[in-house]
Amino acid sequence: MSMFDSLGRFRAAIKHAQSVRAMNSLPPEVQKDIGWPVSPRIDAQANLTRLILGSGR
Numbered sequence: 001m002s003m004f005d006s007l008g009r010f011r012a013a014i015k016h017a018q019s020v021r022a023m024n025s026l027p028p029e030v031q032k033d034i035g036w037p038v039s040p041r042i043d044a045q046a047n048l049t050r051l052i053l054g055s056g057r
Contacts, residue, residue: 023031028038 023036026034026036031038
């Protein structure tokens with residue numbers, strides 16, 4: 001396996017994660033309309049974790 005194969009897979013994984021994050025950030029009504037499984041709303045523990053670890057990445 002070459003280094004370029006690994007970089008290609010890493011890039012594909014990043015693009016997939018960005019797409020999933022974008023879809024999950026849509027309102028539940030829109031997610032339902034396009035057939036995306038509605039993601040659960042963020043709870044207080046998740047908010048605290050996001051504040052501590054940072055969300056501006």
